[in-house]
Amino acid sequence: MSDLTALTLTQLRKELAEGRATCAAAVDACLDRIAATEPRLSALLAVPADEARAQAAARDAAGPDPAKPLWGVPLAIKDVICTKGLRTTCGSRILENFTPPYDAFVIRRLREAGAIILAKANMDEFAMGSSTENSAFGPTRNPRDLERVPGGSSGGSAAAVTARQAFGALGTDTGGSIRQPASFCGCVGLKPTYGRVSRFGCVAYGSSLDQIGPLTRTVGDCAALLQVIAGHDPADSTSADRPVPDYQAAIQARGDLQGLRIGLPAEYWGQGLDPEVEAACRGAIAAAEGLGAVAVPVALPHTKFAVATYYIVAMAEASSNLARFDGVRYGFRDTEAQELIEMYVKSRSQGFGEEVQRRIMLGTYVLSAGYYDAYYRKAAQVRRLIRQDFLQAFATCDVIAGPASPVPAWKLGALTADPLQMYLMDIFTISLNLAGLPGLCLPAGPGQDTGLPIGLQLFGPAFAEDLLLSVGAQLETALPRLGEPKGLA
Amino acid sequence: MQFTPEDVAGIAKLARLSLAEDKLAAFAGQFNDILGYMEELGQADTAGVEPLYGPVEQAPALREDVARKDYDRADILANAPRTDGTFFIVPKIV
Numbered sequence: 001m002s003d004l005t006a007l008t009l010t011q012l013r014k015e016l017a018e019g020r021a022t023c024a025a026a027v028d029a030c031l032d033r034i035a036a037t038e039p040r041l042s043a044l045l046a047v048p049a050d051e052a053r054a055q056a057a058a059r060d061a062a063g064p065d066p067a068k069p070l071w072g073v074p075l076a077i078k079d080v081i082c083t084k085g086l087r088t089t090c091g092s093r094i095l096e097n098f099t100p101p102y103d104a105f106v107i108r109r110l111r112e113a114g115a116i117i118l119a120k121a122n123m124d125e126f127a128m129g130s131s132t133e134n135s136a137f138g139p140t141r142n143p144r145d146l147e148r149v150p151g152g153s154s155g156g157s158a159a160a161v162t163a164r165q166a167f168g169a170l171g172t173d174t175g176g177s178i179r180q181p182a183s184f185c186g187c188v189g190l191k192p193t194y195g196r197v198s199r200f201g202c203v204a205y206g207s208s209l210d211q212i213g214p215l216t217r218t219v220g221d222c223a224a225l226l227q228v229i230a231g232h233d234p235a236d237s238t239s240a241d242r243p244v245p246d247y248q249a250a251i252q253a254r255g256d257l258q259g260l261r262i263g264l265p266a267e268y269w270g271q272g273l274d275p276e277v278e279a280a281c282r283g284a285i286a287a288a289e290g291l292g293a294v295a296v297p298v299a300l301p302h303t304k305f306a307v308a309t310y311y312i313v314a315m316a317e318a319s320s321n322l323a324r325f326d327g328v329r330y331g332f333r334d335t336e337a338q339e340l341i342e343m344y345v346k347s348r349s350q351g352f353g354e355e356v357q358r359r360i361m362l363g364t365y366v367l368s369a370g371y372y373d374a375y376y377r378k379a380a381q382v383r384r385l386i387r388q389d390f391l392q393a394f395a396t397c398d399v400i401a402g403p404a405s406p407v408p409a410w411k412l413g414a415l416t417a418d419p420l421q422m423y424l425m426d427i428f429t430i431s432l433n434l435a436g437l438p439g440l441c442l443p444a445g446p447g448q449d450t451g452l453p454i455g456l457q458l459f460g461p462a463f464a465e466d467l468l469l470s471v472g473a474q475l476e477t478a479l480p481r482l483g484e485p486k487g488l489a
Numbered sequence: 490m491q492f493t494p495e496d497v498a499g500i501a502k503l504a505r506l507s508l509a510e511d512k513l514a515a516f517a518g519q520f521n522d523i524l525g526y527m528e529e530l531g532q533a534d535t536a537g538v539e540p541l542y543g544p545v546e547q548a549p550a551l552r553e554d555v556a557r558k559d560y561d562r563a564d565i566l567a568n569a570p571r572t573d574g575t576f577f578i579v580p581k582i583v
Contacts, residue, residue, distance in 0.1 A: 101564035194544040208543035237550045238543070308527040319504060326505070328577050333570035340582045344505045357506055358516065361497070362523060364504040375527065380540030382533045387541060420522045436544020 004029035005164040009073055009221035012167055016072040017064045023056035023072030023116065026167075030074045030118055034165045037488050043140045043150075043159040045079050046087055046120040055116050068114030070228055075110065076166035078157045079120040080127055081212065082201040083107055086117065090203050091125040091135040091153075094331045094351030104201020105236065106170060106212050106229040113228045118166050122156030125353045126322065127177055127205045129153050130422055131415065134355045139412060143485035144186055144453055148409040151181030157215045158185040162485055168216045168225050172202060174209045175310055176404070176429025179441035182215055183404035183455025186443045186482040188222045188472070189215045193462045194436035195240035197226075198233030206317040207238075209310075209433040219442060219472040223247035226465060242463065250466035251473040258292035260471060263397030267303035268428055274407045276447035280454035281403045284444040287478040288401075288471075298393040298400060302385045303431060309386065310430035311423055312366050312379035318356075319363025325351065358419060387435040394461050399471055402428055404441045404455035432459055440468040445480035453482055492517040492524075 004012065004026050015021040031049055038044060052074065059065075059072050077083060080090050082100035084107070089095045107117065124134035132155025133139040140155045142148040143163040150159040154171025158181035161169045171178040173191035182189030190213045197212045204210060214225035227248070232241040262285065269278070285295055327333035327347030334346035352360070366375035393400055405428060415422045432439045437459055444456040456475075460468045490496075494513035497520060501508050508516065562575070571578040 098568055101560055101567070234550070234552065238545050239550075240545075241550070302533065305530055305533050308530045311523070312527055312530075323505075327570060328579055329565075330568035331570070335570075337580055339580050341505070343580050345507045348505050349507045352506070354512075357501075357504075357508070358519065360504050361500045361506065361516070362520065365500050365520075365524075366527075368500075368503065375530075377540055378530050378533075378535060380542050381535035381538040382530055384538055384541035385533065385535070387544070419519055420526055423523070434544075 005033045008218050009167040009216060010218065010224055013070060013073055013224070017066065019064060023059040024053065026072055027052050027056040027074050027116060027118065030166055033163070034119070037143070037163045037165060040146055040488065041141050041143060041159050041163055042138055043122055043156040043163065043165060044076065044119045045089060045091070045122050045137055045156070047118065048086055052116050052118045059114065065114060069224065070110060071114030072116065073114070073167050074116045074118035076119040076121045076157055076160040076169040077107065077117055078123050078154050078169070078171045080123060080172055080203045081107060081170060082203070083117055083120065086120065088120065089137070091123040091137060092352065092356070093136040094325050094348070096332065098330050100201070102201060105198035105233045107201065109229050119160065121154070121160050121169060124153035124155070125356050126203070127153040127172055127174055128318070128355050128359055130176070130180060130425055132156060132181070133412065133416055134353060136353055141412070141487070142185060142409050143487050145409065146487040147411050148452070149184065149412055151184030151409060153177040154215060155181045158182050158187055158189065161215050161217060162187045163488055168214060168221055170212055170225070170229070171215050172210055172212050173433065174206045175314060175433050176426050178213050178215060179404050179429050179439055179455065179457055180426070182441040184409040184453065186453025187215055187217055188219050189213065189441045190222050190226060190465065190468070191432065191439045192226065192230065192465055193438045195238050196438070196463065196465065197229050198236040198239045200233055200235040204321040206314040207321060208317060209314060219440070219469055219476050220248070220251060222440070223251055223469045240463070245466040247466055247469050250470045254470040254474055256292045257288055257471060257474050260293040260399070261397040262288055262293050262295050263298035263393050263400040264295055265298050265300040265303070265393065265400060265402060267300050268402030272406055273403060276449045277403050277405070277407060277454050279448055280444040281456050284456045284475065284479055285401060288475055291474055291478055296397050298397055300389040300393060300431065302382060302389050303427070305382050306386060306431045306434065307424055307427055309379045309382045310426070310434055312375050313383065313434065315359045315363035316367050316376050317363070319360045319367060322356065322360050355419070383434045386431050390435045390437060390459070399468065400459040402457055404428060404457045408447050408450055408452035408454060428457065437462055438465050438468055440472045442472050442476055443479065443482050446482055451486070492520045
């Protein structure tokens with residue numbers, strides 16, 4: 001094998017399980033790739049190489065374990081997910097020296113499945129952003145074009161997977177933070193149904209919206225990771241106590257898209273859509289039709305309120321969740337302060353970056369006396385209407401499809417001066433989080449003008465990840481390939 | 490409403506933050522843009538609509554409130570900026 005990183009996660013685990021490759025070789029191949037690409041990408045915040053090599057050696061010495069579906073597979077983890085003994089910063093100066101005393105539920109699951117935690121991935125601070133430019137440790141660049149952003153907030157995870165630094169990654173999606181970077185980098189990303197994956201050990205941003213999910217190079221790889229991390233966890237009271245389907249079997253059971261009704265919401269396919277985004281996504285729908293699917297019009301009429309609703313809810317929850325960072329139990333503390341309140345204020349003001357401060361303050365405002373009904377309660381009412389739109393649409397279609405972003409990846413710095421413009425870019429991803437439903441983003445192909453990746457999203461009813469993955473796997477075979485990332489050539 | 494830098498300073502105080510003068514002015518302009526945009530929600534007809542605060546509709550999972558010892562004190566204190574080995578230490582409160 002010349003370069004193991006050219007394999008998909010699914011191919012690698014077969015090579016490892018059947019003894020044609022060693023875990024040590026897989027880890028070394030990733031470390032070589034990281035050494036070659038990381039100086040240009042800045043996708044990773046930590047690479048515990050010695051620990052990864054030691055784990056690989058121990059696995060090789062013990063021999064393949066067929067009970068462990070990710071035996072020896074090196075992965076990257078968004079730095080918002082707690083890893084025992086491995087620094088977890090959330091991309092923030094306030095947690096620069098935080099080393100969790102426990103593993104998140106998903107990390108425990110990955111370790112039990114034999115995976116090797118190879119790296120922690122860069123992100124917008126506390127997952128607040130759409131470009132990974134809000135990291136306190138500097139921006140990540142898009143492996144397809146180094147002048148452009150990788151999307152966010154899971155931009156490090158998407159860039160690492162696309163650049164073949166790791167065989168798969170975990171991200172989190174509060175308002176599109178898995179799907180939009182998957183779209184910008186040209187990889188696959190899945191936001192599971194709210195409650196499908198435990199959030200225990202994931203540092204909270206918007207607790208009624210956050211969900212952990214995989215980023216991978218293929219839909220099959222995405223299924224393999226979801227299989228391991230999905231399931232009930234008593235430590236997360238919102239985690240769903242229901243069986244996890246066999247996602248690989250669902251993929252294999254589907255031979256075409258015959259009779260599949262794909263709903264196209266007028267609100268996602270009209271004004272404001274970049275022409276090459278529209279062309280690539282329409283091409284993907286045509287490819288689905290070629291496999292037997294039927295496109296049907298649907299309506300999501302409250303989409304026009306989604307950005308306002310989402311940011312009110314997310315900022316309110318952020319202001320509450322981030323109150324825990326007070327310089328007492330963990331994180332940065334200003335040591336000059338003479339008394340307690342002063343210490344809180346100075347620690348938080350120095351520890352949090354600008355976007356985090358902006359969202360905490362707006363959240364504080366919309367929750368404050370006299371404004372609560374006009375903003376937060378009103379948003380919660382519209383949230384129900386947005387959810388009802390989806391439930392009504394799924395009465396006439398099986399999945400809903402649309403672009404993941406109105407535009408391809410923009411250039412670094414293009415939107416940093418205007419926060420509202422950046423928020424408006426989330427228009428196609430945020431409704432799904434408000435409704436708590438699952439969404440899969442896969443590359444529709446390169447844009448006809450720029451050659452940049454364009455992502456198509458598929459939305460499904462609650463807990464229909466098996467449907468989304470099986471449809472996505474079929475569609476993937478019929479879509480134009482993006483090839484190797486040009487930015488790293 | 491139109492936010493002034495003084496309004497922004499008031500919100501910052503509630504959020505236990507303190508901003509430099511230039512940032513107060515910048516945030517005031519941005520807050521006007523962002524909250525102005527959010528006022529579009531007023532056009533949504535929500536008469537009689539129950540608020541939806543989270544996507545899980547079923548009753549929250551409950552369990553017996555049993556004390557468990559999952560972590561060692563030393564591990565938890567290890568991340569604290571200041572301790573005496575037993576407790577978190579903070580500056581004077583009053």
